[in-house]
Every structure is written in C-alpha cells, then in structure tokens.
C-alpha cells in the first residue's frame with residue numbers, strides 16, 4: 001500500500017502530517033505522492049476538495065481519508081488526535097471503501113475550446129455584473145429560459161454546501177443523480193422559471209446555453225474562471241453524472257444524516 005498526504009502548511013497540519021509519516025515508517029507503509037492508493041487530506045472539507053482536484057485523474061485507484069483539524073466535516077471523518085488509530089487501520093485495512101457520485105461538466109467556448117472537469121461538490125455559473133440569461137435544456141429539449149444571478153449544479157454530497165445556501169435540497173449521497181438550484185431567479189408575469197430545486201437521475205443530461213456574450217464566472221468546486229474575453233466567451237455547459245466515483249476508505253465512516261444533524265442542527 002502506498003499513501004500520500006495532502007495538506008496546507010499550517011503548523012498544526014504539518015505536525016499531524018509528521019505524526020502520520022512516523023507511523024507509516026513504523027509499519028513500513030510506503031509514502032508516495034505520485035501514485036498513491038490512499039490519499040490522506042488534513043484540514044477541512046475545502047482541503048479535501050483540493051486533494052480531489054489534484055488526484056482527479058487517478059480516481060479509479062485512489063481511496064481518500066479526511067482528517068479534520070477544526071470541526072467535523074462532510075468529507076472528514078477522523079479527528080486530529082486519532083492519528084495512531086488511523087495508521088493502525090491503514091495497516092490492518094481490507095481495502096473496503098464507500099463511493100459517491102460525481103458531476104461531469106463540459107464547457108464549450110466561442111473559439112472552439114472545450115474544458116472538461118469533474119466536480120465533487122458543484123459547478124456554478126454566475127453573472128456578477130448583470131442578469132444572467134440562459135436557456136436550460138433537459139435531455140436536449142428546451143425546458144425554460146432562466147434569468148437571474150446564476151445557477152448551481154451540485155452532486156449529492158455537495159448538496160450540503162453551496163447548493164444548500166441557495167435553497168437546494170439536501171440529497172442522500174446514495175442517490176445517483178445531481179441537482180440544479182437557482183440563484184435569485186427573476187419570476188414575474190413576463191419571465192418564468194420552474195423556481196424550485198430540481199433533482200435529475202443518472203440518465204439525464206442538463207445543458208445550459210448562454211443567451212448573450214456577457215462576462216460570467218464559472219466554478220467547479222474550488223476552481224474559478226472569470227470569463228470576460230469577447231474572443232473566448234462561454235457558449236454552453238453540459239452536466240451529467242460522471243462515470244467516475246469518489247471512494248473513501250471505509251475504516252470508519254460517519255453516517256451522512258448524523259453529519260447533517262451535527263452540522264446544521266446541533267444537539268437536540
């Protein structure tokens with residue numbers, strides 16, 4: 001087994017990283033950042049998003065483990081004082097994992113360029129200077145013309161992140177699908193959208209075609225692109241369930257609904 005550690009350079013994170021490396025040496029587990037079997041992220045959910053982005057091309061062979069240095073996260077099961085237990089679990093583990101669906105995003109630009117990414121949380125498209133106007137196609141058929149601040153397309157595990165903040169539903173992560181949530185849509189006698197978050201199944205394709213060439217900000221998890229060049233404007237976004245999944249090593253895995261309660265409701 002080969003293990004990599006992904007973290008930022010805060011003194012606390014580096015201290016935990018060093019403890020894990022000592023434990024790996026003790027059990028003769030190889031440290032390898034290039035082609036690991038296990039990636040341990042130390043930080044918060046945001047850090048795990050960055051680790052996911054770094055190892056996005058190796059999802060078939062990698063399992064992730066999240067250690068949180070602050071509060072319990074959605075992708076981080078281990079607390080920083082449990083490092084010894086974690087290293088022992090690595091040594092004794094049987095390769096079990098739990099997997100969750102991801103979102104496949106393809107962006108097409110006016111100059112013919114294509115950007116393809118996989119999101120763990122979500123992809124958003126926003127116009128920050130004026131009303132965004134875009135046509136929404138479901139399975140290649142026009143469904144509605146959206147006018148508003150923007151749109152958020154999230155995975156089931158990402159449903160507790162930005163999606164929730166813009167009024168989307170929290171989704172059980174075992175549902176294979178994705179969700180579209182509106183950001184401040186214009187709804188009146190002239191302009192109309194469905195106006196509610198919409199959940200799509202695994203066979204559905206969602207296409208967003210921008211109606212004009214104005215500048216927009218496109219995001220995919222922590223990645224952001226400010227698209228304001230007239231010669232390279234965004235024309236179309238396509239979303240579907242990715243054929244890849246994220247796998248978490250199942251040495252321990254906190255129940256999803258327990259996390260939702262702990263994160264958003266607290267003690268009863």
Ligand code: NAP
Pocket residue numbers: 043044045046047049072073074121122157158159160161162163165220221222
């Ligand atoms: P970030 O600092 O990495 O994340 C912002 C907050 O979202 C952090 O508190 C993070 O938790 C939390 N978070 C991340 N994934 C989550 C999940 N699946 N469920 C619940 N909470 C989650 O910010 P960033 O670098 O700008 O963007 C990363 C993510 O931030 C995006 O994927 C988006 O979901 C989220 N975001 C949210 C809003 C909003 O709620 N209005 C706005 C922009 C972006 P940790 O503290 O554990 O890292």
